[in-house]
Amino acid sequence: MLYLDSSLRACLALIALWALIGLAGLLRPMSLGFVGRLLFPLGALCGVALAVVTATSFGTPAEQSVLPVGLPDLPMHVRRDALASFFLFLLGTTSAGISVFAAGYFRRGEGTAPGLMCLQYHLFLASMGFVLLADDAYAFMVAWETMAVSSYFLVTTQHGLPEIRRAGFLYLLIAHVGAIAILLSFGVMQGGSWQFTFDAMRGAHLTPYWAAVAFLLALFGFGAKAGLVPLHVWLPEAHPAAPSPVSALMSGAMLKMAVYGVLRVTFDLLGKPEWWWGLVLLAVGLFSAIYGVAFAAVQTDMKRLLAWSSIENLGIVFAAIGLGIVFHGVGMNSLAALALIAALYHSLNHAFMKSLLFLGTGAVLHSTGERNLGRLGGLIHRMPWVAWLTLVGALAMAGLPPLNGFVSEWLLLQAFLFAHEVPRTFVNMILPVGAALVALSAALAAYVMVKFFGVIFLGQPREPTLARAHDAGVLERIGLVWLALGCVLLGLLPAYVIDALRTVVAQFSGVSLPRTGAPWWLLVPLAGRQASYSAPVLLIALTSVVLLTVLLVRRFYHHRVRRAAAWDGGSGRMNARMQDTAEGFGQPIRHIFGALFAVRRELPSAFDSAPRYRVVVSDRIWQWLYVPLGTLVQRTADTFAWVQQGRISTYLTYSFTTLVVLLALML
Amino acid sequence: MKPIEILTQGLELLAALAAAPLFLGWVNQCRAWLQNRRAPSVWLPYRGIRKLFHKDAVIAENASPLFRAAPYIVFGAMLVAAGIIPSMGTRLPFTIAADAIALVGLLATARVFQSLAAMDIGTAFGTLGARREMMVGFLAEPALLMVIFVASIISATTALPAIAENLATQTLGLYPSLAFTAIAFTLILLAENARIPIDNPATHLELTMIHEAMVLEYSARHLALMEWATSLKLFNYACIGFALFLPWGISTGTGGPLSLVASIPVLAAKLTVTGAVLAFIETISAKLRVFRAPEFLAIAFMLAVLGLLVHLLLGA
Numbered sequence: 001m002l003y004l005d006s007s008l009r010a011c012l013a014l015i016a017l018w019a020l021i022g023l024a025g026l027l028r029p030m031s032l033g034f035v036g037r038l039l040f041p042l043g044a045l046c047g048v049a050l051a052v053v054t055a056t057s058f059g060t061p062a063e064q065s066v067l068p069v070g071l072p073d074l075p076m077h078v079r080r081d082a083l084a085s086f087f088l089f090l091l092g093t094t095s096a097g098i099s100v101f102a103a104g105y106f107r108r109g110e111g112t113a114p115g116l117m118c119l120q121y122h123l124f125l126a127s128m129g130f131v132l133l134a135d136d137a138y139a140f141m142v143a144w145e146t147m148a149v150s151s152y153f154l155v156t157t158q159h160g161l162p163e164i165r166r167a168g169f170l171y172l173l174i175a176h177v178g179a180i181a182i183l184l185s186f187g188v189m190q191g192g193s194w195q196f197t198f199d200a201m202r203g204a205h206l207t208p209y210w211a212a213v214a215f216l217l218a219l220f221g222f223g224a225k226a227g228l229v230p231l232h233v234w235l236p237e238a239h240p241a242a243p244s245p246v247s248a249l250m251s252g253a254m255l256k257m258a259v260y261g262v263l264r265v266t267f268d269l270l271g272k273p274e275w276w277w278g279l280v281l282l283a284v285g286l287f288s289a290i291y292g293v294a295f296a297a298v299q300t301d302m303k304r305l306l307a308w309s310s311i312e313n314l315g316i317v318f319a320a321i322g323l324g325i326v327f328h329g330v331g332m333n334s335l336a337a338l339a340l341i342a343a344l345y346h347s348l349n350h351a352f353m354k355s356l357l358f359l360g361t362g363a364v365l366h367s368t369g370e371r372n373l374g375r376l377g378g379l380i381h382r383m384p385w386v387a388w389l390t391l392v393g394a395l396a397m398a399g400l401p402p403l404n405g406f407v408s409e410w411l412l413l414q415a416f417l418f419a420h421e422v423p424r425t426f427v428n429m430i431l432p433v434g435a436a437l438v439a440l441s442a443a444l445a446a447y448v449m450v451k452f453f454g455v456i457f458l459g460q461p462r463e464p465t466l467a468r469a470h471d472a473g474v475l476e477r478i479g480l481v482w483l484a485l486g487c488v489l490l491g492l493l494p495a496y497v498i499d500a501l502r503t504v505v506a507q508f509s510g511v512s513l514p515r516t517g518a519p520w521w522l523l524v525p526l527a528g529r530q531a532s533y534s535a536p537v538l539l540i541a542l543t544s545v546v547l548l549t550v551l552l553v554r555r556f557y558h559h560r561v562r563r564a565a566a567w568d569g570g571s572g573r574m575n576a577r578m579q580d581t582a583e584g585f586g587q588p589i590r591h592i593f594g595a596l597f598a599v600r601r602e603l604p605s606a607f608d609s610a611p612r613y614r615v616v617v618s619d620r621i622w623q624w625l626y627v628p629l630g631t632l633v634q635r636t637a638d639t640f641a642w643v644q645q646g647r648i649s650t651y652l653t654y655s656f657t658t659l660v661v662l663l664a665l666m667l
Numbered sequence: 668m669k670p671i672e673i674l675t676q677g678l679e680l681l682a683a684l685a686a687a688p689l690f691l692g693w694v695n696q697c698r699a700w701l702q703n704r705r706a707p708s709v710w711l712p713y714r715g716i717r718k719l720f721h722k723d724a725v726i727a728e729n730a731s732p733l734f735r736a737a738p739y740i741v742f743g744a745m746l747v748a749a750g751i752i753p754s755m756g757t758r759l760p761f762t763i764a765a766d767a768i769a770l771v772g773l774l775a776t777a778r779v780f781q782s783l784a785a786m787d788i789g790t791a792f793g794t795l796g797a798r799r800e801m802m803v804g805f806l807a808e809p810a811l812l813m814v815i816f817v818a819s820i821i822s823a824t825t826a827l828p829a830i831a832e833n834l835a836t837q838t839l840g841l842y843p844s845l846a847f848t849a850i851a852f853t854l855i856l857l858a859e860n861a862r863i864p865i866d867n868p869a870t871h872l873e874l875t876m877i878h879e880a881m882v883l884e885y886s887a888r889h890l891a892l893m894e895w896a897t898s899l900k901l902f903n904y905a906c907i908g909f910a911l912f913l914p915w916g917i918s919t920g921t922g923g924p925l926s927l928v929a930s931i932p933v934l935a936a937k938l939t940v941t942g943a944v945l946a947f948i949e950t951i952s953a954k955l956r957v958f959r960a961p962e963f964l965a966i967a968f969m970l971a972v973l974g975l976l977v978h979l980l981l982g983a
Contacts, residue, residue, distance in 0.1 A: 380731045401772040429979045439809035447801045459789030531825045537764035546743035557720045566727035580794030588802040592961045
């Protein structure tokens with residue numbers, strides 16, 4: 001009755017193993033050695049195994065099965081196809097690095113007991129894996145909710161602090177509003193058959209109207225998880241609240257589950273997406289990208305900055321999907337495939353670079369106890385490992401060649417280059433402007449990364465306590481190196497990645513990027529279009545020019561260096577507080593994108609004895625949307641509050657009346 | 668690789684290395700003439716670089732390795748960029764490794780490393796310069812990308828030699844879209860190369876400086892490389908402009924080594940005129956306040972987008 005093909009079975013076994021590792025944490029919940037040195041590295045091995053299993057199964061046909069677990073008459077269906085394989089690969093590779101880092105990261109006396117944390121962490125991983133394999137709405141929702149709840153407990157690890165409890169609540173609230181929308185979307189997609197397996201949804205023929213409703217509901221639901229504006233408010237709250245490995249996992253892996261969900265619903269369950277859905281995605285994605293990166297530039301908390309930058313990156317991914325849908329809808333197949341490859345590639349890139357950066361901030365946070373950029377600085381001297389590895393992530397995030405962030409943006413821009421050929425008037429004129437917005441957000445990302453890296457690691461230490469900062473431990477370094485290596489390899493060998501993604505995209509969307517026959521070191525997206533890029537050649541050229549310059553300068557001149565104090569204009573009073581602050585670095589952005597921000601300034605008067613200057617930048621959407629919404633809900637609740645009298649007899653009367661009414665209705 | 672390709676590639680790199688300081692010297696000389704000052708020699712930038720190479724480097728006590736590596740990386744990125752831009756011939760074998768978008772990426776790499784190095788010592792000027800440079804950069808970079816995008820759409824490729832060849836070999840047609848983007852490009856060139864009205868290369872006045880503030884902590888060979896990279900950057904931007912808007916006279920298609928030789932005086936003539944025009948623009952305009960720089964660059968960005976729309980609306 002139960003036949004599982006090897007690769008699906010292997011994935012399920014590894015996911016089950018994750019859950020078991022989590023449960024094993026309860027054996028000795030207080031033992032840091034057992035949990036940290038044994039269970040977390042085991043979880044990382046599991047991740048590597050998952051990556052290996054899925055990497056070999058990109059091209060294989062989909063496999064389906066029914067699990068013997070679930071409710072009576074409602075067994076869980078599972079399916080592994082190329083799309084699931086790709087995201088499982090992403091989950092496996094990223095989580096491997098994060099788990100190794102986490103093994104060295106968790107210390108004694110921080111909130112939740114280590115064993116309990118191990119359970120939550122590995123359940124979180126397992127539920128993400130199961131989301132990707134679920135093949136019916138019931139299994140999907142169970143996994144999706146487990147993912148939300150387990151990550152909620154991880155976010156509130158330090159639940160003693162009221163602001164962390166508040167952040168956790170906001171996260172849980174929006175996660176559930178999103179989950180309701182996803183559930184409703186499944187309800188629409190079953191199309192009157194009342195079968196909630198994904199197979200039934202694939203077979204259901206929806207009218208264009210209901211298909212659009214299902215798509216919009218899914219976009220709302222998954223957009224809430226991905227942090228698309230205006231459903232992004234939980235991200236900058238929850239990410240800083242969580243311990244750094246958890247932030248890395250949430251930003252690197254969990255947000256990608258939303259990308260998976262949108263791709264699954266639009267291309268697989270609904271069949272052929274309408275081209276205008278792409279426009280909606282494109283608009284929402286580009287707006288999120290600009291909005292996110294502008295806010296990232298004005299943040300003063302390093303993890304909050306990274307959270308906003310995640311909103312930007314997910315915006316770019318959704319814009320790429322949108323462009324792919326537009327091309328798909330009008331029958332421009334190879335360009336559709338190119339845009340979708342760019343979306344998947346950027347998801348994978350973002351998983352690596354953002355995890356790397358979050359772990360870097362985690363190492364800084366551990367070593368200094370500071371999250372505020374205004375109290376950091378100069379850490380490149382005290383923490384060289386963390387600094388140089390974080391630099392790799394920062395440069396990749398800034399979209400600089402020859403690292404990985406550049407490749408996906410390059411692919412997306414190549415796709416945008418032909419957007420004017422879309423046979424729809426007006427649309428073909430607006431679409432290329434999207435490329436301008438992508439370029440703007442990429443350039444702003446570079447600004448944000450210079451601020452991020454420069455303020456934390458360069459300059460003079462802004463606090464005397466930073467002199468005691470120490471570099472990351474061995475396990476933490478291994479985790480960071482793993483992720484940095486991923487960034488470099490994804491950047492240097494794009495042709496291999498695209499070969500793999502080509503089969504993935506072809507399987508789930510039916511459009512395929514024709515092979516160009518280019519050698520392994522050369523990336524040619526579209527045959528005959530004369531655009532190519534080769535990261536290895538570029539890197540070799542750059543390094544050889546740099547080394548040659550160094551050699552020539554040393555050969556013909558000298559390499560004498562004298563160290564002296566930095567020039568201070570002769571005043572002799574230069575100190576660390578004269579450096580630019582994080583607020584100062586955000587000032588031009590606050591000036592240029594003033595319309596986006598709600599800025600509150602506290603300026604000292606000329607006669608203040610203790611002058612104090614403070615700027616608080618907050619999100620206008622919070623005041624425009626969430627505060628009125630909250631007030632409305634509160635008022636409505638207050639109106640109905642009189643129903644609750646607090647007397648058992650009253651409640652029994654309610655029950656009785658309801659029963660009578662229901663009986664009357666049914667009979 | 669054919670011999671002519673290697674020859675073109677080598678010649679372009681050498682020309683960029685050798686002529687970049689000369690071009691900067693020429694712009695400075697023209698500026699001095701127009702401003703009724705006694706003009707410095709056109710060879711002054713070379714002497715400056717030579718002098719700096721001979722000096723002992725003085726580095727701040729808290730400088731990290733990043734600070735010492737940055738001049739080499741910036742210089743290397745600028746030189747590699749020069750290898751991508753078809754200034755004399757379009758048969759550049761290296762350009763299969765990097766197209767116009769990668770060129771913008773390379774320029775951004777140089778900018779990021781320069782800004783990071785400026786923040787490394789932790790002086791007030793360095794961080795101020797880094798912040799302003801990144802501000803100018805994030806506005807100029809998408810505008811430059813849009814300029815390149817318009818030319819790319821016209822030629823259906825992002826490979827710079829193919830764009831230049833396509834525009835050079837066409838019958839002389841006027842593209843209104845290119846006129847818009849040419850203005851946008853001029854504004855970008857001024858801003859990116861720290862020229863008036865965005866920055867003044869001849870000032871060390873705290874309120875206005877951008878580029879000079881960033882290299883303030885550098886001395887000797889590091890400064891020499893930075894200065895050389897700065898002149899290479901100006902040269903590169905001028906050559907990007909030629910490739911997009913004045914591609915005539917470069918060696919294309921099947922031309923032999925002679926066409927390559929013939930392209931040398933053409934490039935010299937283009938650079939001479941451009942240098943004079945740059946000096947003229949700098950002389951007649953006033954330095955903008957730093958807060959006005961975003962508006963200046965927003966105009967460039969809008970003009971580039973307008974060029975794009977004009978091309979798509981009129982098909983020209």
